[in-house]
Structure formats: structure tokens, C-alpha cells
Amino acid sequence: MLWIALHCPTLSLDWIERRFPAPLVPAMAVTVRRGNQSYILQANKAAQQRGVAIRQPLASALALFPDLAVVEHDPDEERKALHEAAYAALRFTPRIVMQDSGLIAEISSSLKLFGGLKELCQSLNRAVAAQGLQLCAAAAPTARGAWLLAQSASLRTVINGTGNRSGSLLDALPVDLLASAQLHLEVIRGIGCRTLADLRQLPRGGLAQRFGPELPAELDQAYGNAPDPQEWFEPPPAFRQKMELMAQVEGVELLLMSVQRMTEQMCGWLAARHAAVREFSFLLHHEHSSRQPQASTLINIKLSERSSDPAHLMVLLRQRLERTTIAAPTCALELEANEIAAGENGNLKLFPAAQSEATSLNRFIEKLSSRLGHRTVTGLAIISDHRPEYSQRQQLFQLSGTSSDCETGRGNKAISRKAVPQKSMGRSTSFPNRPAWLMENPVELKLRNQQPVYGSPLQLLAGPERIEAGWWDDASMARDYFIAENELGQLLWIYREPGTAVENHDQWYLQGFFG
């Protein structure tokens, strides 16, 4: 077994700082009550520069810097922030143990997939740090050993305690890191024990008698001499996260950081469930007021192909957010995975190959529809009908052969593609002389000397071809089609309706161009 422990020494400050848009973080301190007095537990950099120090009474800190933002120590919120960070870590391993101020991940089975211990440790660190936590990390063969080492590491460093080194590294750790020694620290120091090595030299029986059986047990677990069963972190069956922001955020840019964090949490959650998302929605909550009745803005994203790739989801979200008008400043964000599907993790290729064409087409369609609107990317389906206006239908483009079950069959005009032989389809039912371009609606042509004019007087080249159909529905038509040409060299498909002549003049319409 191999463990990576991530310890967050400034957790009580981090959970609140991550709710601010990055440029707006004020000078801030977290206080804890001891007896009658509040003391500073942690202060951020801006506050420390003003002279606010840890373990200072709150009153003297406020005397030094009256504008200090003061937050009370809140273990529940800290735990919540840690859980969110654990979601992000789930992408790398399903075995995660929560601690009070950090988490421990068992990674021996993920090493190969993520390219070795160093790479994995870096990516894990980056993913959790991206959730807004400041971390120190350590890797060791035992969970407790890794946790002790991580607590001793300084910020943003990793201690590598794998292999033979773990024993000597642990030996040098100070005793006050041990959870079971907290009550007896003074005595232990008094008998001259400073490091774990000093403690281990003492006789076991006496140690257990004097300080309780937990102390030698913890030492054994850290050194790997006793079993250390763990309780794994279990992700909930549904994903719904809400993040309150500490400021009223007006623009989209400042929201993106939080949006990205939540998206990554969702992707980690998806990875733990071996699933991919088909539809998810962001809810931007606005502060309630009488002037601004809209309580929230919904951003719902449907994917044409399920995905669990945070980068792809972010591209879609960013484009959608840029297009959305947000009615009021946002005070909270809520993300929900509405529809998930069992994901298939494709096999990795031996040689890097280009993305499959189907995937890139799906991504292209999603990208365009999220920026330009839902119905921008279309295809045209042929319907066997002789009337030009009814012989094709616009529909949302979908890959042929992948899903024939969704939303094409609208109305009775849809023909089943499966029933028609693939190759001869279309050709068997249509006529050779049809134009490549069709006008949106037929254009009435002007007449000059009773001749139709489009750019110049038209010359008829071929015709007529009578199309008479549609008596069974309301759009019955009877038209004589001609192919005509003008002096620009365009070939036009025009028609007149026999029997509708006004004052002996036929009315001519332009139906399309031969492109």
C-alpha cells in the first residue's frame, strides 16, 4: 500500500477565502473562543502584514487594524470544504480517508495509469490545490505515517517517505504531532522525549501504562507494525453542490473560477461512479429583493455525447455564460448533475491516434450550439414527397448510425430509414432535374411584356414538368415547372400555377437555382 497525505494547515482560513473572487479577498482572520476571550487562530497574509499575529487576542488585533474581517472558527464549514476537495481527488483514486484538516489517499493501484508516483503526486496536489486549499503533502507506505509526515512538511512541499526512508524520516518527527500524545505533551517533554525515536526507545509496557494504550498503538500503525483499518470516503448517490459566495459578483469572469472548481468536483464524483454526465445545470442565485424579482438564473447544458472531461465541460460553460444575460449580481452557485449515464472508459491506444471523427463532430456541434443557440446546427432529411417544400425536413443534426431513436420521428412524414435500402435511397424517388438551391419561400417574379424577369428577362430552356400533389392534406398544389436562364448565366427553377392567370397573365414564381 502506498499513501499520499494532503494536509491543509490553513484550512480554517482557506474555506472562506475560496468563496471570494480572487481579487477581492480582504485582510481576514479566524478567531477561536477560549474562555471569555477570542484569540486569532489564523490570519491571512494581508492581515499579517498589518501586524495581526496568531494567538493574539482579538481586541489587540482590532486595535492594530480596525478594518480586519473577522470570521469565527467553523468546523462544519471546514469539513464541507474538505469534502469538496475530496471530490476533486476522487478522479485519481476511489480510496480516500478524511481527516480533520486534510485527506489521505491510497494510490498504489493508480500509479501506472497516472504515470508514476511523482506525476500522480503532482496531479493530485494540483487538483486539490485548485479547489482553493493550501497544501503540504507526503507519501509513505502507511496511512498514519504519511499523515504525520505531511503535518511536518512546510507549505507547498512534498515529503517523499517511500521505500526505506520512511523509518528514518518518522524517527525525526517531533512528538507533538501524535494525536494520542496531545494530553501528555508536557510530561513527555519533561522526561526528555522530543522525537518519535526517543519514544520508541522507551519500554512498551511502561509507555502504555503511563500514557494509555493508544500511544504505542499509534506508533505501531505509523511504522507499519500494526494493522490500521480505514474508513473510506463514500461519495453520495446524487451530485448537487451549492457554494455561497462571499461577495455579490457581477461579471462572468469572476464567477469562472468557482464554476471551474465545481465542475471539477462533479467530474471527480463522476469518475468515482464510473459515469459520465449527459445533462447538468448551473443555478446562479441572486439576492432576493423587491426591485429584482428574479431569484435565480438557470444555465442548463445538454450534451449530445456524454462526457466526464472537465476541460470540455468548461469550454461549453464558458461559451454559454458569455452568451447569457445575468439579471443581477450572483451570490451563490449551485451545480446539479441532472442526468448521468454509465460511462465507458475507452481503452488507451498504444500509439496516440487522432480523436475519432464522431467525437470531434459531437464536440463541434456542442460548441456551436452552446454559443450560437440550440438550433444552429442542422441536417436535412429527405422525405418522399414530390412537392419541393415538403420533400425535406430540417432537423437537429445527428450522427447516422449512432442513435436513431431520438427526436427525428416527428409527425407522420418521417420515413423510417431502416426500411429503405441505404444506397438507392433518394435516387429512386426523385427526378434528375432538381436545383441544388431552394428559395426559403417561392419568390414572385416581375413581368415585363408578359415575360418573367429575374435580373434580366428569362429564357425558358426546358419544361413544363407538372407537379400535382398534396390533395390529401391542406397544402395541395398543381404547378408547371420550367428551367429558365437569365443573362447572368443563372439557371432558375420557376413555376406557374395553371388556371390562376390574372387578366390572361400567368403569375410566375422562382423556386430555386441550379447551383
Added chain:
Amino acid sequence: MSILVSQSSASLSLPQIETRFRNRIWRGSATGVPPDQVVPSGFEELDKALPGGGWPIGNLTELLLPTEGLGEIGLLSRMLAQATQAGRHVLLVSPPHVPYMPAWENLGMDSRRIVIVKACTPAERLWALEQGVKSAAFGAILGWLSGISQQATRKLQILARSAATLAFLFRPASARFEPSAAPLRILLHPARRDALSRTLRVHLLKRRGMPAGLSIYLTLPLVPSPGLPSALPEGSPSESFIQPLPASKVAHA
């Protein structure tokens, strides 16, 4: 080592040398460096004039035409038919009218492989076109952009260089005097036609290598079917408009 090579090559015949040193011999009459891959256009005369012998993959090609309905789809139809039948998709970005799929199928294309994007503003069209070129999902991309700047064509060309796709840009003929980064620019003219055939005059404004000389006349695959009653007697069109013509084909669905 070099002596050895020269000795052995001295005894080679000319075709042997050509096959052996392909791409490294330049002939004075050739159209410059053979470009990347090409796709045959389906027209022999045109293929001869195009550098490399076909539409260039990974390059922007401009088609300049005074107006729609000259046979521009007919010109590309053989290439498009080949692409769609090979299972690749074709992207149309803001076509000027509604593409009429039964006719496109007549030209051999698979209508299920044709993707249409409608965009309102020129900036959106350009963006959609760029995304299409980037996406590697399409065998061919056809875009109708009227007012496009030289910078935009340059950007498209740079994007196209790294994509394995054919990119065509339809522009008005008035743009022929504007500079453009597309390495191949073709001006289309309607040519004289007689009653039953349709000819397109194609003039290569710009290509890699030697400038092209004369225009090429292409007979397009789309011709009014000879089975139909043919043209009305010329010279008396007004008369024929008045007299009722017999309905030759009554279609019942």
C-alpha cells in the same frame, strides 16, 4: 558513399531516376513544389491545371462567383460525393439558400453526412468556419462569407494548414481584386451554353507555381435531363409563354 551513388545512378534509366528521386526533381514545366495531399476534382481538365492534380487538402481555396446558380455545387459535386460516400461529413456554413437535398443526392452525395450551420452575423460565421476547420470532423468545409478581411483569410489558411480537410470559401466576384491569403483562388463564370448542356468557365486567378494561362471550360454533371421536352423555339419566347403547354409529367405521390 557519394561516388557509389553516382555510379549506380549513372546506369539508371530516366523513369527509374524519376521514381527513385521523386519529389526531389523539379522540372521546368511543373507547377512548383507538389503540395500536400490532393483530392481529384473529378474534372480532368481542371485537375491538370490544379497544382498536384486536385483540390489541395489542408489549404484554403477561394471560389469567386458573381452570383449563385452558376453551377458552383456542380463543380464541387464529384469531390463531395466521394467524401460523403467515404463516410466523411461535409459542413456548410451559412449557405445562401436552402440546400435541396434530393438534388444533392442526385449528384451522388449522401445527404445524411451534410451538416448545416446557420449564423447571423459575419463574425459568427467566421467563428463557426474556424471551429469547423479546427475540429477535424469534416472531410470538406464550404463557407459563404461575403465581407471577409485579408487577416481573416490568413487566419483560416493557417488553421487549415494543420487540418486534414478541404476548405472552400465562396466569395463574390468583386473580391477578386482584394488580397487574400488563400493559395488557390478560382473565378467562376457562366459560359455560353446551348439548350441541353451547361458549361462553366473556370479561371485560376492564383495558384502555387506558374500562373495559369487560359480559362478552362468544364461541362457540369448537372444538366437538364434530355428526357424532358426541350427548349422552346428561340426567338418567339413571348408567344410560347401564352400558349398552354401540355403537362408532360404528372406526378402522383
